[in-house]
Amino acid sequence: MQERRPLSDVQINKALLRNVLAAPLWFWGLVLLLALVVAAGAGAAGWMFNRGTGVLGVNRPAMWGFLIVNFVFWIGISHAGVMLSAILRLAYAEWRRPMVRAAEVLTVFSLMTAMLMPFIHSGRPWRLAYWAFPYDFARGIFPNIRSALIWDPSAVFTYLISSSLFILVTLLPDIAVIRDRTTGIRHKIYSAMALGWRGTPRQWRLQGIAGILLSAIILPIFVSVHSIVSWDFGMAVSVEGWHATIFAPYFVIGAVLSGVSAVVTLMALMRWLFKWEDHIREEHFDAMGRLLVVIATAWFYFFAMEFMFGLFTLEPQEVALRQLQVFEWPWSALFIIFILTAYFIPVPLWLFRSVRRNVAAMFWISIMVNIGMWLERFIIIVPGLLRKQPFTFVWGSYRPSPIEIIIVAATFCLVALGILLFSKVFPLVPLAEAKEGQILADQIKVGKKTIPAVMREE
Amino acid sequence: MVQERPKHKWTMVVDIDRCSGCQACVVACQAENNITINEQRDFLQRRAKEWIRIERYWEAIDPSKPAEFPNVKARFIPIMCQQCDNAPCEPVCPVYATYHNNEGLNVQVYNRCVGTRYCANNCPYQVRFFNFWEPVWPESLRNQLNPDVTVRSRGIMEKCTFCVQRLSRARRTIEGRRGKRITDESMTEENLMPACVMACPTGALVFGDREDPKSRVNELLKEHDPRQAKSVAARGYRVLEDLTTEPNVVYLKKVDPHLKKVKAHA
Secondary structure (H helix, E strand, O other), rough: OOOOOOOOOHHHHHHHHHHHHOOOHHHHHHHHHHHHHHHHHHHHHHHHHHOOOOHHHOOOOOOOOOHHHHHHHHHHHHHHHHHHHHHHHHHHOOHHHHHHHHHHHHHHHHHHHHHHHHHHOOOOHHHHHHOOOOOOOOOOOOOOOHHHHHHHHHHHHHEEEEEEEEHHHHHHHHHHHHHHOOOHHHHHHHHHHHOOOOOOHHHHHHHHHHHHHHHHHHHHHHHHHHHHHHHHHHHHOOOOOOOOHHHHHHHHHHHHHHHHHHHHHHHHHHHOOOOOOOOOOOOHHHHHHHHHHHHHHHHHHHHHHHHHHHHHOOOOHHHHHHHHHOOOOOOOHHHHHHHHHHHHHHHHHHOHHHHHOHHHHHHHHHHHHHHHHHHHHHHHHHHHOOOOOOEEEEEEEOOOOOOHHHHHHHHHHHHHHHHHHHHHOOOOOOHHHHHHHHHHEEEEEEOOEEEEEEOOOO | OOOOOOOOOOEEEEEEEOOOOOOOHHHHHHHHHOOOOOOOHHHHHHOOOOOOOOEEEHHHHOOOOOOOOOOOEEEEEOOOOOOOOOOOOOOOOOOOEEEOOOOOOOOEEOOOOOOOOOOHHHOOOOOOOOOOOOOOHHHHHHHHOOOOOOOOOOOOOOOOOOHHHHHHHHHHHHHHHEEEEOOHHHHOOOOOOHHHHHOOOOOOEEEEOOOOOOOOHHHHHHHHHOOOOOOOOOOOOOOHHHHOOOOOOOEEEEOOOHHHHHHOOO
């Protein structure tokens, strides 16, 4: 990390706590705007509860539509958190430091948003407590644990709890810093939340151990969550094109691709909105770009394999489905957009150092990747249903209704709103990590060699 | 002392050779099971509910020429819930709203259903229907509703039940009150065969108990089921059998005299 401008602790505190201690006016304007869209989405969902699921575009062959696509998409985004904070933490990737908290927060809010989707899209959401929470012991009805829809909430809520814990543990030192800089009621609240953090060596050691342990525990969840989401589809024997055995790793790596891209989007926004050029630097975009090249290529391999496995048997049913996905309007257009935006435009661009170091370019490319990844889920889920049966009699089509579009748009605003409000209460870039990185980056000259001034003891 | 219930295994045999595609079964089912009237809107939205439907396919009589009139022939196949023994819809339901009962029926418990629609996605026969809207009937049809059948509210899944209300009535009256075994004759006499079977004018639909050795279903299966009959004239098959769903509906294929030449060739 040679490109950093040496900053004092005071400067770091001041820059990173700016939004927490005194939020600018545009912040509240943005919150209001996002809240309005979220309210519109809530209204659309309320209308749906009132009128029935008929207001959605789903129909007989395509019983699942936009909302389930959106569910898979947001679960995918949530994989950013673990990828950055757990894997890169365990791998001692130094450059992860400024992004870890933002990625974790993105994880938590996207998980919450994702779980809303299957809840509201069901026919009788008010009865869903039956399956997400097995409370109905009186009548001896326990959820059907053979169903992938039971594995889903279990995995996702485990992930949500562990991610929240992870955030809390890494937040403790930062909360203590805020506690010392606030007065009145806020001081009291932050004092309670800091759990008596005083920054003693023992506390630091325990906090470090807790972080490492949680990262290690989250890793298997990371693999399981999106595998289980893929099994929501993989377990359906009768939907051709949903039961490739490669689905689980294919979905996981796709999730990492869209998640890490979303973190790049978030990094650019943080750099622009909060003026954190000193903390989120071009070298970070560079490193993320390199990581993304690897992830995207791995994802593309799985995508190509899944497609090839499908065609390998030359089953007429499978061929009919692939034909629908690739050659028939409007899927053909969506397929071309998807394959270009998810792989063939971004990856060649990421190969150039100048592109990777251009924040605006990285911002737009990362948004493009997520458009592609959203379409990927759409192209997997809906055409599979449309050509479910070999008999043409019940082949159908699907078109999203305005209600679905409003709800999908609102989910994006909901996640953004969540992160924005979080940034008002806690710093989005961990202060402690920034300072630790600063210390570790200090170098001294010994003779002709430059060596790190501080050795890490592990 | 608790008396053990006689065992049943309800099965249907559909003789496609007899089916004329008249849709009487569809109407009978609609009336018996309190299914809402399918309006144009429902068909346009692809949300029509037909627990039994007649699928119609146009086929060339001489396959070597294009399928245009007069070289064309309509084929019909009535499709209803196949009451699979190994039903794909059952394991995916998170709340056990659909399960297998001990009479071989795939049962839908409306009160438990939360409407995830997973079962409908996983049904290869596409015979599960979702109530997208609250059901409504014209005022004049108020008194037509069958009191034996639940009116399904919106947000839940429904499907063919083999007219389970009639089967339980048979159990109550024939078995319970009279203490006799349910037979084809007693069910027909008491009007307790499924509505579609009773409405079929050509007798293409045959319903019965496989546990009853004298039932007509057993006779037909003995003659036609490829698992029991070795004869070349056996016409029985199950739809999408390769998915190993083990359906309890057996179809007897159409006899096509004009195809004999083609077959001899093959």
